[in-house]
Amino acid sequence: MKKNDYIIKVEDMTVAYSTKPVLWDIDLDIPKGVLMAIVGPNGAGKSTLIKAMLDLIKPVSGKVLFNGESYKEHRKHIGYVPQSESVDWDFPANVLDVVLMGRYGELGWFKRPGKKDKDLAIDALEKVGMKEFADRQISQLSGGQQQRIFLARALVQDADIYFMDEPFKGVDAKTEGAIVELLKELKNRGKTLIVVHHDLQTVPEYFDWVVLLNRQIVKVGPVEEVFTDENLNKTYKSTGQILKR
Amino acid sequence: MSPDLEIQIIAVIVAVACSLPGVFLVLRKMSMMSDAITHTILLGIVIAFFLTESLTSPLLIVGAAIMGVITVFLTEVLNNTKLVSEDSAIGIVFPLLFSIAIIIISKYAGSVHLDTDSVLLGELAYAPFDRLELFGRDIGPKAIYSMGTILIINLIFIIGFFKELKIVTFDPALATILGFMPSLIHYSLMTLVSVTAVGAFESVGSILVIAFMIGPPITAYLLTDDLKFMIILSALVGAINGVLGYQFAVYFDVSIAGSMAVMTGVVFLLVFVFAPKRGLVTMIRRRKSQRFEFAEKSLLFHVYNHEGDSDERVELGVDTIQNHVNWDKNFLNKIMKTLKEEKKVYIEDGIVKLTKEGRDFAIKSYEEIVSEF
Structure with missing residues (x-):
């Protein structure tokens, strides 16, 4: 990475749905190897921010650079864990099928997943504690299990940067603990993780970097510096949402 | 051709x-x-x-x-x-x-x-x-x-x-x-x-x-x-x-x-x-057996929760238990009959009691339900 400390740079990004702006003039530098939470009130544009960074939504203005390059050069190194309700779990597939999809980017067009890919998928399932579910129909999974499958799918991508949209949504305490362990392990292996997060109470415990977002960036930086009552009040004041902290 | x-x-x-x-x-x-x-x-x-x-x-x-x-x-x-x-x-x-x-x-x-x-x-x-x-x-x-x-x-x-x-x-x-x-x-x-x-x-x-x-x-x-x-x-x-x-x-x-x-x-x-798996008949049958199984478990939980309590005679009395689970009389009898046949409960002195198997089963089922997330 030479001297470049920032792995992701967002410059002057504005995002709008039809004509209504959702995110205003976002400038964001994300250093390599952080475990970062994006927090903010409902409707603050948290999911929109990561979707725009991933080019799933076209920004009105601005750009995103990964290691100084555009997203397209980097897509192989980017893992994505969408909200679990974003897909149809009645789709005819088993757990292994879904995890294998994480290998598709590496395989490219036409090539089919082979034995090596299956082994990697099984390994990833083992890491999320779901190995014995490999042949299970995805329609029979609970919310927490769905989330683990998506995580396993991101793991087989062996990406450098992971984007996760509320990975703790609808999971029980045990699964949440397991996911946090996994995120920390990834961070220790030098990966960068960007996580949309809802629960303010757990931010200091789980994350080391935080973005406070409410249509604009309110504050960004290390959790111990930035995650203060004052900044949180700034982030949440326009909403009247009551802080549980 | x-x-x-x-x-x-x-x-x-x-x-x-x-x-x-x-x-x-x-x-x-x-x-x-x-x-x-x-x-x-x-x-x-x-x-x-x-x-x-x-x-x-x-x-x-x-x-x-x-x-x-x-x-x-x-x-x-x-x-x-x-x-x-x-x-x-x-x-x-x-x-x-x-x-x-x-x-x-x-x-x-x-x-x-x-x-x-x-x-x-x-x-x-x-x-x-x-x-x-x-x-x-x-x-x-x-x-x-x-x-x-x-x-x-x-x-x-x-x-x-x-x-x-x-x-x-x-x-x-x-x-x-x-x-x-x-x-x-x-x-x-x-x-x-x-x-x-x-x-x-x-x-x-x-x-x-x-x-x-x-x-x-x-x-x-x-x-x-x-x-x-x-x-x-x-x-x-x-x-x-x-x-x-x-x-x-x-x-x-x-x-x-x-x-x-x-x-x-x-x-x-x-x-x-x-x-076989998703058809209407299977679904109705499964729902029925699930309802039955669920009723068995909840009755066991009820007995487990109240056994030895001071109001045991009211909560678990053979004649009064129906008021507490609030089921149809026939349905309750059917469930009781099955549980007795499976040796999970027995009646003593007009009170429904758990056998050892019944108690173990209740504890195990409860743990399964809790860990099923």
Whole structure:
């Protein structure tokens, strides 16, 4: 990475749905190897921010650079864990099928997943504690299990940067603990993780970097510096949402 | 070959060719799009006919394919404005384009050899009359070759892009990130649907095309949990519907296309009711046994929670327990009888008590429920 400390740079990004702006003039530098939470009130544009960074939504203005390059050069190194309700779990597939999809980017067009890919998928399932579910129909999974499958799918991508949209949504305490362990392990292996997060109470415990977002960036930086009552009040004041902290 | 056999071969080829893209229409929740496309392609055919002045030109298929894609595109444009829902958008686009075709045909009815009845219902019985000759030799009905070609194209597409179709259908966002261009796959699939429809409706009519595209895939969907198997199974179901439909039509001397569409519905209904895992009967039976099992467990929990309490006699009394669980008397008796037979509870001094097995079972079940997240 030479001297470049920032792995992701967002410059002057504005995002709008039809004509209504959702995110205003976002400038964001994300250093390599952080475990970062994006927090903010409902409707603050948290999911929109990561979707725009991933080019799933076209920004009105601005750009995103990964290691100084555009997203397209980097897509192989980017893992994505969408909200679990974003897909149809009645789709005819088993757990292994879904995890294998994480290998598709590496395989490219036409090539089919082979034995090596299956082994990697099984390994990833083992890491999320779901190995014995490999042949299970995805329609029979609970919310927490769905989330683990998506995580396993991101793991087989062996990406450098992971984007996760509320990975703790609808999971029980045990699964949440397991996911946090996994995120920390990834961070220790030098990966960068960007996580949309809802629960303010757990931010200091789980994350080391935080973005406070409410249509604009309110504050960004290390959790111990930035995650203060004052900044949180700034982030949440326009909403009247009551802080549980 | 007898015309009898030829008709059935054509029907089987059409059914299989339709079922292949149909699987993905069903999984992408776009069943109604097949309805729209099978009708609007008529406009493409009519326009291409006026340009080429020939009813046999391959440009007719090109025109139809383009019109199919335009149909999908217009629907999506309307839907993306968020002012109109997708089904309403189809409801606007489809009649509009189809009616333009009908008006053109009726205006030039004298000079155009296209008739709206045959477009809607087709006539499989006439297909064997339209022969293909090679070097002056009759090599069979044309429909076998035209639909055979389309079937092969569909097979190549589905097999070649199986992985891509799968990820684009299941998780378009991830597909985009990994560089698989969902809209390219989407429009290729829609082009295929249009080409298949135009090839098929000449011989079987657009209603049967819809039946063949949607019926077998949803039938297969109820029978399997594996995408590959779903594709194979829907091809098989389509072929069976075609043959059964033909036999039915011959036996009762009725419309062939009509009978095949009816068979498609009948086979679906049979599977819907009797499918081993997802059928109605299984579901009702499962729900009933779940209700029973659940009642057994909750009664055990109730006894477990109150055993040894000061109000044990009230909560667990043989005559009073009914007030506490609030069940129908017969149902309670049935559950009690089963639990006693399974030696999970016994009655002592007019009070329901847990056996050791019953207590262990209650604790184990409770733990299972709690850890089941």
